[in-house]
Amino acid sequence: MIIRKIFRFENTHIVRNCSSKKCRSSIHGHSYKVEVLFESDNFDNAQMVYDFGLMKTHMQDLIDSFDHSITLWSKDDEGYVEAMKKYSERWVELPVNPTAEQFARVIFIMFDLLLIRTVFVNGEGRVRIESVIVHETENGYAKANAKDAYSEILGLINPSEISFSTAVQEDWSQPYIWQKILDGEHFTNPRLI
Numbered sequence: 001m002i003i004r005k006i007f008r009f010e011n012t013h014i015v016r017n018c019s020s021k022k023c024r025s026s027i028h029g030h031s032y033k034v035e036v037l038f039e040s041d042n043f044d045n046a047q048m049v050y051d052f053g054l055m056k057t058h059m060q061d062l063i064d065s066f067d068h069s070i071t072l073w074s075k076d077d078e079g080y081v082e083a084m085k086k087y088s089e090r091w092v093e094l095p096v097n098p099t100a101e102q103f104a105r106v107i108f109i110m111f112d113l114l115l116i117r118t119v120f121v122n123g124e125g126r127v128r129i130e131s132v133i134v135h136e137t138e139n140g141y142a143k144a145n146a147k148d149a150y151s152e153i154l155g156l157i158n159p160s161e162i163s164f165s166t167a168v169q170e171d172w173s174q175p176y177i178w179q180k181i182l183d184g185e186h187f188t189n190p191r192l193i
Contacts, residue, residue: 002038003037011029011070034107036132049127072091072095072098107132113159119189162184
């Protein structure tokens with residue numbers, strides 16, 4: 001069975017090396033809509049795949065990291081990256097160009113790592129990410145599944161090379177959640193009241 005959760009964020013970027021001159025040479029923003037599709041072969045004790053209420057903390061924190069931030073490519077011009085970090089409190093740095101396709105892959109990997117490190121307490125089965133769809137505009141989106149997210153052909157993404165500004169980290173409900181995920185810390189999903 002598959003369920004879907006929608007998240008939203010506002011973000012700016014430059015997409016280097018693309019065909020459109022405006023896109024590759026000017027900072028511009030989008031109102032992103034992210035659809036995350038979760039799947040499982042069985043239900044929890046409430047006969048659900050995964051309680052939507054449980055997505056309001058760590059998953060929302062990870063999505064909110066991109067909200068009102070500038071997303072930078074670590075391989076972009078060093079002077080540009082440093083200037084953006086100097087003049088913007090909220091930034092995310094990725095090891096890939098911040099395209100809709102790469103956002104879909106990055107978010108897939110981030111959520112996948114979080115789910116792997118989640119200790120379920122309400123009889124959930126192995127909840128997995130089926131796919132992530134990132135709508136960059138109303139008319140265009142990119143969709144990634146596990147094959148895409150972990151593809152050597154598309155380029156492996158090292159999660160430890162995803163970094164967040166201090167201002168972003170201070171907004172998380174649990175300090176340094178991303179570092180804790182990378183360090184293999186486990187998170188217990190409490191029963192909702």
